[in-house]
Amino acid sequence: MTNRTHLNDQALAFRSQHVAGRPLVLPNAWDVASARIVADAGATAVATTSAGLSWDLGVADGGRLGRDAALEAVARIAAVVDVPLTADIESGYADAAQDVAVTVRAVLDAGAVGVNIEDAWHGGSEPLRPVEAQAERIAVARAAADAEGVALFVNARIDTYLMGVGEPEERLAATLERAAAYLAAGADGIFVPGAADPVTVKALVAGVEGPLNVMAWPGAPSVAEFAALGVARISVGAGIAQAAHALVRRAARELLTEGTYESLAGGLAYEELNALLGDGS
Numbered sequence: 690m691t692n693r694t695h696l697n698d699q700a701l702a703f704r705s706q707h708v709a710g711r712p713l714v715l716p717n718a719w720d721v722a723s724a725r726i727v728a729d730a731g732a733t734a735v736a737t738t739s740a741g742l743s744w745d746l747g748v749a750d751g752g753r754l755g756r757d758a759a760l761e762a763v764a765r766i767a768a769v770v771d772v773p774l775t776a777d778i779e780s781g782y783a784d785a786a787q788d789v790a791v792t793v794r795a796v797l798d799a800g801a802v803g804v805n806i807e808d809a810w811h812g813g814s815e816p817l818r819p820v821e822a823q824a825e826r827i828a829v830a831r832a833a834a835d836a837e838g839v840a841l842f843v844n845a846r847i848d849t850y851l852m853g854v855g856e857p858e859e860r861l862a863a864t865l866e867r868a869a870a871y872l873a874a875g876a877d878g879i880f881v882p883g884a885a886d887p888v889t890v891k892a893l894v895a896g897v898e899g900p901l902n903v904m905a906w907p908g909a910p911s912v913a914e915f916a917a918l919g920v921a922r923i924s925v926g927a928g929i930a931q932a933a934h935a936l937v938r939r940a941a942r943e944l945l946t947e948g949t950y951e952s953l954a955g956g957l958a959y960e961e962l963n964a965l966l967g968d969g970s
Contacts, residue, residue, distance in 0.1 A: 691800050693838050700802035700840040703734055703773035707842070707878060707900040707921045714912055715775075715924040720745050723929070724766040724774075725965050726957075735770050736803075737763060739777040741930030750927070752811035756782035760795045767800030769966075775803025775842065780811065780818075786825045790833035793841065797834065803842035805880060806830060808867065809852060816852050820867055824874040831875025844902055844922075845876035851883030851904075861889065865896040872899050882926060885909040887918060894919035 706713040716732060718724035719741025727735055740750035742762050748754045763776045776796055781789035789806075796804055808823040810816060817823075827845055834841035849855065849864045868879045879897045882904035884890060890910075894901050900921035905912075906928055915923055940952035 691798055693797070696797060696800070696802055697839045699773045700842060703775065703802050704840060704842050704877065706733060706773075709894065709900065709919045709921045710916055712912065712916050712920045713922045715922065716929055717741065717777075717925055717927065718766065719927075719930045720762070721765050721769050722962070722966060723933075724770050728770045728772055729965055732772060734773040734775065734803075735766065736775045736805075736924055737766065737777050738927045738930055739779045739805075740927035742777070744927075744930065744934070752779055752809075754779070754782075756792055756795060760792075760799045763796065763801055764799035773803065774801045775805070775844070776801040777805040779807055780809065781806055781826055781830065783826075786822065786829050789826050789829045793830045793833040794837065797837055797839055797841070802839065803844060804830065805844045805846050806876075807846035807848055809846075809848045816854050817848060820870050823867070824870045827871050827874040827876050842878065843876045844878045844880050845871035846880040846882065847871070848882065850881055850889075853883075861892055861896070864893065868893075868897045868899075872897075878902055878922065880904075880922075880924075887914070890915065890918045890920065 713734060715734060715736040716727045717736045717738035718727045719738050724735050742759065743750045743754045746754060746758055746762065759782060767774050778792055778796060782792045783789045806827060808817045810818045827843060830843050847864050847867045849860050855863055864881060871879065878900040880902035881893055884893060885903060885905065887910060890903060902922035902924065903915060903920050904926045905923055912923055936952065943949055943952045
């Protein structure tokens, strides 16, 4: 079992990095190598991406990866980074709300001090879980972490914008309703992927009574612009993993069709990667 006192110290340090206007910036990782590279680049914390992690393990994203496989991967990442680690655990890797507690304890055992829990309902009768049902899952996660003596940062993800749920003019109100319920249930922050235009983000910052996390992509406002709007956390989801895999495809196609290797230019040096990963610390 991971030392809970050490974990709690890391959790408190991670919690302190969520400051409106001075956002925590998280380049999401999906395996040991990407996590080590992100940390070496100067990240003050590392976040996993469930999509990138799922693809790395040969499974499609969207609730298809099991708890054991996911958290074994998180544990491998936690073992090689010294900064706080937060894990994307999708819907909690549990069908029943009470079983989210099992996942949270496994997250702590793996060495992570934060989680993302999304309200997307994969395989459900609606795109999103009912507010009350999702609030219960968050409350279970909060209680499980508290029982372990760890101030786990519970980042409640709301997928209204990402999944285009409801009429556009009703989306903000629906998101704020969910945010209030999740914070009341014990969430520490609110994550609204898919919302990036300044007007919407400003309204979310004003209406959410907690740190706001947004997801960025090419064409989205810069870190400085999000900071000026009062955002407390910025992540890129599966974006870096997607870019890396796109390079694999470009390089493979170039090699197999043109017989040339220009896509390989600019790669990290063998010696640099070997030194970064060689000692596993």
